[in-house]
Amino acid sequence: MAELLLFSIAESLIAKLASRTYEETSQVLGVYHRLQEFTQTLSLVKAVLLDAEKKQRENYELREWLKQIKHVFSDAENVLDEFECELLRKQVVQAQGSATIKVAHFFSSSNPLVFHYRMAQQIKKINKRLDKVAADRHKFGLETIDVDRFVVHRRDMTYSYVVDSDVIGRNHDKENIIKLLMQKNLNNNDKSLSIIPIVGIGGLGKTTSAKFVFNDRKIHELFPLRMWVCVSNDFEVKHEIIKIINSDNDSGHQQNLEKVDMEQLQSQLRNKLANKKFLLVLDDVWNEDLVKWVELRNLIQVRAAGSKILVTTRSHLTASMMGTVPSYILEGLSEEDSLSLFVKWAFKEGQEKRHPYLVNIGREIVKKCRGVPWRIGKMPSNLRQCFALFNLYPCGYVFDSFDVTSLWRALDLLPLPNRNQILKHGANPYICELFSRSFLQDFVDYGIGFTFKIHDLVHDIARYLGKNSIMVRYPFVFRPEHRYIQHLSFPENVGIENFPVHKFVGARTILFPTPGVGANSEVFLLKCVSRCNRLRFLDLSDSMYKTLPSYVGKLKHLRYLSLENNKILKRLPDSLCNLLNLQVLIVSGCTELVALPKGLRKLISLQHLEITTKQRVLPEDEIANLSSLQTLRIEFCNNLESLFRGIKLPTLNALCISYCKILKSLPLDIEHFPELETLLVDNCDLLELSKEHNNQNSNLRLKVVNFISLPQLVTLPHWLQGSADTLQYLLISSCNNLVGLPQWLSAMTSLKTLCVTSCPNMLSLHDDIHRLSTIERLEIDGNPESCQHLTIKEPEEENEGIEELE
Known part of the structure; x- marks a missing residue:
């Protein structure tokens, strides 16, 4: 299982080497042919890794061979990282460097001649090592196995019969599902087809529960025609039609229909189902192709009154796509x-x-x-490295999607986000994938992200997969094999001053996951920064440092740096701005920070910036030159009176302003914020959102808006009208002077969530609010004392899909 992670690393390396950037750079540096040789050998090794995984359990030499490959791959990733660092450095020097800087660059270790020689030597060594391990593959008799054939979901075909006495703990589920099947369809006079999904992780009992229902006497009486189909992995419509035709329990004859054309098959299927009230069970569905499903559904939908389809699936996406009613979520046993x-x-x-x-x-x-089965099915290889990193967090941990995806992205495990998506969906494709496969639980959507947990058993599987990571507990004893560990997690900081972090020279991750627990040792910090020069993710949140060592700027591979809630941090070295690979910088909650470092504009890879500082004026020109900046959070900046006077942030996607107590104005317009989609403003006592705004603001294309604890907010700012066809999520909370919502709010054509909570002076909603035809969640939660005065005028016609919670 763990060697599938090696397979994923090999795929990632090959993809990088095949990119145009690497091809052009290697040609300029004169190492193109060496990298091509490396790619060819890497492909040979990759081809047999899946077979090695199957055979290594009983072969000690093969296990050692795989360890050697792991070390070569790790060093190869570091070498390729050197290429990226050099490219970024050249961009900064050419775009921002003075003549003096360019001369200094020529005489530094980054001089093209020096860099070329050093890279050539490193690639030569890597090639030699990889050639050796590749040659050894022959003595193990390894075969090539296609990855899709290896990891694709496979299981035996199911059947409908079950002995009731063999079913344990599912009587309550059986009765609930039968009630759903006995309900009349809500639409179209009970002639439309109702589809009920049963969702749960693999092995939980979905198929058994469906069998239990399928064989019940009430179901026999209710549905004259009952059909059971175990769906194929590839979900070919023709194959599923044939199975349905042959699934009539009253006939033992199985027709050979493989050579019959689709026209005849669909006619035969419709004749079979016509004018019969039927129950069709589609067991173990994995299909997420909407086109295929609609094609099959349309052939089945023959307008038989009261007919039902029961679907069992692990995928929430499949259930959402197929179901006509909310999914029945199967829970674990007592x-x-x-x-x-x-x-x-x-x-x-x-x-x-x-x-x-x-x-x-x-x-x-x-x-x-805790009620779930022991085995969880295999997931695609592209998720395995990400999933394994759950091992770095303690059991019962409440994950935030931003934190998790930041870790994955810092380690180059994620594809680039789609800029055309809402921030939370674009940044979290693998989170959504894991959720759809039921690996995550207690999932909460908070507008711009998610929180979730994982089951203890799932955590154990992540721990098994995460063999190159450890969770450090006191007292810690260093062993020789630890020198290859790449990911370190410290859920506690007891004895951290004695931890030999300097021995983990290949470490890529240092993480303090427990809220309120951070690094409290200067010795630990010095060793981290001076010795662990391969770090990509450094989380020093809740730590106790007055400043950072200047040589933090030499951590050139670093993608993520968090100093969040460091209450005594006063200064940051300007050398921090030499971290050209840095994608995330968090200094929010650093309430004693006098100023941001000089030279922020050099952070050309920075995508996410969180700031707390005592400065009266932020270095806005520097921030405006952060060419990759997508998310900006400014909080607890209590000396700021104004922001963004005339500067442009052309790539900014999300803006969050919190606890800036004397901030009075926040000018926003499409000219300066053309990509802005998410706006969160909370606890800014003096901020008047409508002040100094002009008609240009009506062109903002916002999708998510949160207004929280804003005393100056009386009604929604008029410029929000410009987002009439884009706004999807609107939350207003604890705005004590809000008196009502404007009538133009009913013109929002994309609004799915509208929440107004703890606004005691809002006495009524305009009756046009019921014209919000796209609304999925409408929550109006007034102050209990004034709730009796809150009125919502109902229109005469029925409004479907609007839920009011008072």
Whole structure:
């Protein structure tokens, strides 16, 4: 399983080497042919990695061979990183450097001649090492295995029969699902086809629950025609039609229809279903292709009154695509039911009474599993490296999608985000993928991101996969194999001053995941910065440092640096601005920070910046030159009176302004913020959002807006009208002087969520609010004392899809 991670690394390396950037740079530096040789050898090794994974468990030499490959891959990633650093350095020197800087660059270690020689030597060494391990693959008799064939979901075909006594703990689910099947369809006089998805992780009991329902006497009476189809992995419409035609329980004859054309098949299918009330179970569906599903659904939909389809799937995306009603989410078994199931499979009938000790062990096992099965199906290889990094966080941790995806992106594990998507969806494609496969739970959408948890058993699987990472506990004993560890997590800081971080020279991640627990040792900081020069992700949040060492600027591979909530940090060295790969810089909550470092404009890779500073005026010209900046958060800047006077932020996608107590104005217009989609403003006591705004503001194309604790907000700013066809999420909370919502709000054609909470002076909603035809969530939560005065005028016609929560 872990070697699939090596396969993913190999794929990533090959993709980089094939890019135009690497091709052009390597030709300029004269190392093109060496990199081509490396790519060819890398492809040979990659081809046999999946077979090696299957065979290495019983072969010690093969396991050692895979370790050698892992080390070569790691060093190769570092070499390729050198290329990227050099490209960025050249861009900065050419775009921003003076003649003096350019001369200094020529005589530095980054001189093209010096760099060319150093790169040529490093690539030569990597090639030599890879050639050696590649040659060794022959002695293991390894075969080439296609990755799709290896990781694709496979399972035996299911059938509909079940012995009721074999089903444990699903009586309540059975009754609930039967109630859903007995309900009348809500639309079209009960003639439309109702589709009910059952969703849960693999092995949880979806198929068993469906069988339990399928064989119930009530279902026999309700549906004269009952059909059970185990759906193919590839979901070919023709194959599913044939299965449905052959699935009639009253006939034992199976027709050979493979050579029959689609015209005849669809006619035969419709004749079979016509004028019959049927139940069709589609078991274990993985298809996420809407076109294929619509094609099949249209052939099945023959207007038989009360007909139903029951779908079992692991994928929330599949369920959302197919279902006509909310999904039935299958939960884990109770502890007692789990123990009963465990005993049933672990012992012959009655034998458990002879082995009470083993039963107690089983009880501890099921407590750990907490109602979910022991095995979780394989996921695609592109998710495995990301999933393994959950190992760096403690059990029960509440994850934030931004933090997780920042880690993944810093380690080059994510594809580039799509700038045409809302921030949360563009930044979190793998989060959505893992959720759709039921690997995540307690999922909460907060507008611009998500929070979620993972089950303890899922955490154990991540720990098994994450063999190149450790969670450091006190007391720590260093062992020789630790020198290859790349990811370090410190859930506590006890004894951190004695931790030998300098021995982890290949470390790429240092993380303090526990809120309020940070690095409290100067010795630890010095060793991190001076010795771990391969770091890509450095989280020093909640730490206690007055400043950082100047040689932090030599961590040229660093993508992520957080100093959040460092309450005594006063200064940052200007050398920090030499981190040209830096994508995320967080200094929010650093309430004693006198000023930001000089030279911010050099951070040409910076995408996300969070600021707290005592400065009266931010270095806005420097910020305006951050050519990759997408997200800017400014908070607890209590000396700021104004922002953004005339500067342009052409790439900014999200702007968050919080707890700036004397901020009075915030001019926003399309000319200066052409890409702005997300605006969050909260706890700014003097800010008047409508002040000094002109008609240009009506052209803003916002998608997500939050206004929280703004005493000056009486009604929505008029410039928000310009987002009439783009705004999707609007939250207004704790705005004590808000008296009402403007009538033009009903013209919002894309608004899906409207929440107004804890606004005690808002006495009414305009009756035009019911014209919001796209609304999915409408929450009006007034102050209890004034709630009785809050009126929502109902229109005469029925309004579907609007939920009012008072």
